[in-house]
Amino acid sequence: MKIRMQSMPGNHSELLQAIEAVVGKAGILHGDALVGRSAGIWSGNSLQALALVRPRTTDEVSRVMRICHAAGQAVVPAGGMTGLAGGHDSTAADIVLSSERMNQIESIDTRARTMVVEAGVILQAVQQRAEQDGLMFALDLGARASCTIGGNIATNAGGVRVLRYGMMRDQLLGLEVVLADGSVVSSMFDVLKNNTGYDLRQMFVGSEGTLGIVTRAVLRLYEAPLxxxxxxxxxxxxxxxxxxxxxxxxxxxxxxxxxxxxxxxxxxxxxxxxxxxxxxxxxxxxxxxxxxxxxxxxxxxxxxxxxxxxxxxxxxxxxxxxxxxxxxxxxxxxxxxxxxxPEQKKFDKIYGYDISLSLQAMPAYVELVRQQLTRRFADAELFSYGHIGDGNLHFSIYPGQARDRDAVDEIMYSPLQALNGSISAEHGIGLEKKAYLAYTRSEAEIELMRKTKRMMDPDNILNPGKLFDM
Ligand SMILES: Cc1cc2nc3c(=O)[nH]c(=O)nc-3n(C[C@H](O)[C@H](O)[C@H](O)COP(=O)(O)OP(=O)(O)OC[C@H]3O[C@@H](n4cnc5c(N)ncnc54)[C@H](O)[C@@H]3O)c2cc1C
Known part of the structure; x- marks a missing residue:
């Protein structure tokens, strides 16, 4: 099907009708139907979107993507919208493609210790289903009651058990994704070993919805502790x-x-x-x-x-x-x-940071950024904590009345280059950190990422403007 994009803003009825024909009336919300939908659990803002599309199956995702691809329509994948880097942020011109109706745990194999899930299953539901059979899904993080497996995969989520079990990529055996042109790449493998060329699954892990839409996954489970x-x-x-x-x-x-x-x-x-x-x-x-x-x-x-x-x-x-x-x-x-x-009660604004660096370098770095911050903004305050077993340091920063995000970002990120640290340990780059990507990744690496994106999504319709600019 070929849908011609209308150049006049707001006149997208042909596109929306074509999508509705795939997902049904309940599968697409736009106009007044979007009122009351939030832009994220911590954002006080309303969702901005041309439409919120809620497919139920991989086939529906594929057909919606084919339509959007033909129309050159930008698509922002969304899960639980708990991401902390602005990866799921959208504008009024975007189709937001939500996994909220793809929320089935398809099966659990207690002998192989695997679970097959759709992308919109909430992390806590996976944990609880595993527990019913004396098993454990190792990924765990504070947003467990709202974040989805698809979002966890797309951000390569970390959390509180990385020290022992690794990040989301280590919990993943198989993956199914829909590419920008609607083609389905299914690699629902369910054993640990599979040395057959490039590990394509892992390319999507941490890609923040820029390379494909995660639709299903095979998860690895462990024995639960007593x-x-x-x-x-x-x-x-x-x-x-x-x-x-x-x-x-x-x-x-x-x-x-x-x-x-x-x-x-x-x-x-x-x-x-x-x-x-x-x-x-x-x-x-x-x-x-x-x-x-x-x-x-x-x-x-x-x-x-x-x-x-x-x-x-x-x-x-x-x-x-x-x-x-x-x-x-x-x-x-x-x-x-x-x-x-407590921080939300005490302060009217908090900036969050999520960096990594060697344990040895941490105390001096914390003191340096504290000094620079309070020298520049006398009323600023800094609170430090983190998954230190993984070299992952978090900050909650009250920026003071000046609220100069760029200046605070620079104070936090610029020392990391000399310390061989990372501007994002686990939350990803999204929109918030893309200006600083080169502090952690080399020009050659960023160019290879761009080439990959160009090859897989030449029209730049999947989560455009996230991670890096083309
Ligand atoms: C209180 C709190 C604690 C947190 N603690 C941690 C922590 O310890 N460790 C950690 O790593 N993170 C943490 N986070 C961040 C967040 O929960 C994770 O990034 C989580 O993995 C995001 O999942 P989500 O379903 O909410 O994704 P969303 O926020 O909806 O999306 C995040 C990104 O993934 C993309 N995406 C979503 N679904 C799909 C899909 N199906 N296919 C392709 N792309 C998709 C989006 O486009 C976006 O770029 C925390 C957040 C909160 C609010």
Whole structure:
């Protein structure tokens, strides 16, 4: 089918009718029907789109893409819209293609430990389905109740268990995608090994919807632990933070699954007057470690961890510590890390950052950016925390009244070049960081990315303007 693009803005009825013929009336929302649709869970804005298209099957996605391809129509893929880099941002001229009606868990194979899902399945639904059979889906992150598997794949999501299980790309066995011209590439392989040329699946992982639309996936599952122990530790120095990572990883082989660090500023914000949580530890410290240990022998596991923590306290490696006594206490410890309400209550604007660099370089980098920020904007405030076991540092920054995003970005990103760090550890580039991509990737790499994009989407209709400009 050939649909001629109308040059007059707003006159797209032919295109929308053609799409409606594929997805049905309930599958396409435009005009007044879009009122009330949000542009993302943290965005106070309404969704901007020529239409929100909600296919139910891969075949429908393929036919919609064929129509958009013929019309040269820009398409922005969207999942749970929890992304933090502006990857799902859209304009009033875009078709937003949502996976919200492709939300079926198709099957689980408990012996092969695999699950086949559609792209719009919510991460938490995958986790819960695996748990029903004593299995575990290893990806876990704060947005678990809203983000989708398709979005997780498109952003190569990280989260709190990367230290032990890797990122989203490591949880993926098979993948099905629809390309810009509507062709379907299906590689729904369901075993670990497949050395047959280029690993095409992985090219789509982290591509932020610019190379193809994820429609289905085969996920890898693991045996669930018998129990999870969570400890919160107050640590006197950064050197001891680094030593403790090795110490616990070596003493609990394969069992240390999360190693998060909260700087004092972040810990105090999240246990202070703007929070409903009390500080669980009596002693203050510059750093707090929140760690999860997966237990395979309930009695011995907890006893061993208690004994390790006692040794750490006696030797001055930590100045205080608590092992969660119940599941509810475990959840409360994690709330200190994952609850962003206090910063939203205290400040009217927060900029988030997600960088990576070597553990050795972290404390000096944090101090440098703090100094530069407060020298430039006296009323700015900085809160640091992150998945430190993976070299991943997050910042919540109150930029002060000036709200000069470009200046704050420059302060945060420019030191990373000399430190061999990355401007994005896990959230991706989207719109927000594309001006800084060259701080982390070489010209040759960016040019190869552009060539790949040109080859796969010559008309630049899939999520145009994200990651880099053509
Ligand atoms: C409270 C909170 C905590 C978070 N914690 C983490 C964390 O620890 N680690 C982490 O990595 N991220 C984290 N995030 C970011 C976010 O949750 C992840 O990036 C997540 O993977 C996005 O999934 P989504 O379904 O919401 O995707 P969306 O936000 O809808 O989209 C993200 C990108 O993927 C593309 N996309 C979406 N679906 C598809 C599809 N089917 N096919 C092709 N492209 C698609 C979009 O175009 C966009 O570029 C957090 C976010 C919040 C709000």
């Amino acid at each position: 129990a999870i122990e969570t400890a919160l530790l107050a640590v006197p120095t950064w050197d001891k933070v680094m030593e403790l990572l090795r110490y616990f990883d070596a003493a609990l082989p394969g069992a240390l699954t999360a190693f998060e660090v909260l700087w004092r500023d972040f810990y105090e914000l999240n246990t202070g007057p703007f929070s409903t949580l009390e500080p669980p530890l009596e002693t203050e410290a510059p750093f707090y470690i929140l760690m999860d240990v997966f237990i395979s022998d309930i009695d011995q596991g907890r006893t061993k961890l208690e004994s390790l923590l006692t040794t750490c306290l006696e030797q001055g490696e930590i100045v205080d510590g608590a092992l969660a006594a119940s599941e509810s206490e475990r959840q409360r410890f994690w709330q200190i890390r994952e609850n962003f309400e």
